[in-house]
Amino acid sequence: MTRVRATVLAFLFSMSSACAQSPAPPGALSCSGCHGAAGVEIPSLSGLSADEITEAMGAFKSGARPATLMNRLAKGFNETETRAISQWLASQRSAP
């Protein structure tokens, strides 16, 4: 009975949330902890293109762009992961 209930729910939910976003790529959900609306010290990512974010992350990682902290975080992602995160961030309507 419980299993049936779960399966029914899963079925209905999958239909009702057909519009649900595809899951965020690894790492992407953490960004909004620091990057939010404009008007504070840490820059908002809203309005940046995927290419701009990818390029910034690359420059943080190589040290070409000086940073207090983003250099330490950028090193945790390879190019494919960074690009996926950038694309996802750029695709968010109210980008974090």
Add this chain to the structure above:
Amino acid sequence: MSRASRRGVLSGGAATLALTLAAPRAMGQARPKAVVIGGGFGGATCARYLNRLGVAVTLIEPNATYIACPFSNLVIHGSRDLAAQQFGYEALKREGIVIAPEMAAGVDADARLVRLASGATLPYDRLVLSPGIDIRFDALPGYDEAAAQIMPHAWKAGPQTLLLRSQLEAMRDGGVVVMSVPANPYRCPPGPYERASLIAHYLKTYKPKSKLIVLDAKDAFSKQKLFQTAWEELYPGILEWVALGAGGKTTEVSVKDMVVVTEFDRHKADVANIIPPQQAGRIAVAAGVADKSGWCPIDPVTFESKLRPNMHVIGDASIAGAMPKSAFAANAQAKVCASAVALLLRGEAPASPKLLNTCYSIVAPAYGISVAGVYHPAGGLLADVEGAGGVSTLGASSEVRAREAAYADSWFKTIAAEVFG
């Protein structure tokens, strides 16, 4: 949903049931149910993300106002108002999250029901627990709830924070402040050292004949070199740190004599701040998701309990491997957990995540330092991604320190807005 499982639903008796259940109901009413216990950094974030992903969410939280710990050391320092730490749940309610304003008292795992303090029950398809910590009032001889009114812990922000602040204000110049710091694991690894720095700054500024003794049950701590370099430069003769190896471990306290006892010494205090050992919020024990250590083992991909199915644990209560017990981590885990729960409710499997952490500490006004990390599931735990993360540069300019202090402030505003705004 896969074809095979859809066929499963629509074959035999289950098909009839599915149709009877589905037909008279609007899609919205058929949404799967999640219950979240605890409206702090982890729970409130998770409730919001689940709600946005189409899950019906009830958030159980007894307090109408949440009082945030990050930056509460500045309240103790006297440079910040406690009001700046307070947040409500209006925005969550507006989004359609139902708030049950009381304590969760227990969980029936088989029936998938949460029992509330009032006796009412809430059914769930998936349960998320983010109850934070409880102080272990049985762990340090002499330190019980009554003792905390004389020697505050101030490790849950609120009246305890104000009590410690007022004791420092009332203390004579030339007094001795004693801080006791526990062994790992505990909430906010660098928090005691940020607090020590800010108390030392207050003493140096207003009561320069006073002293701060920090008694530690550890020999090493988060951002240690950065803190100690700053202490030598800013607070010489005021702040003394006593490591475990030098007899720093507190073995007993006496509120009657205002004494903090270590293996080798008895420290008479004018003000004593005891940060005691901690455990996962008690509901985790009642729900059966805490192990013998008092904390909750979890799957690093989904945050599902390793002890009970359909229950997820995030934030301070969880055993998150290399990830520290921080508000940043609780928020990051909440988002990954919400996403995993939504997929699991659809019968899909979540992919392996990555998570970040950043913890700023304020050592003095306009002097910030940070630790950061990137984590991924490895060996059944959340492990450091090698080559990433680390602490602020030693010997950086005062301009860099000021920038990190400003970033800390910015972080708090942004995360508070994401969680409560």
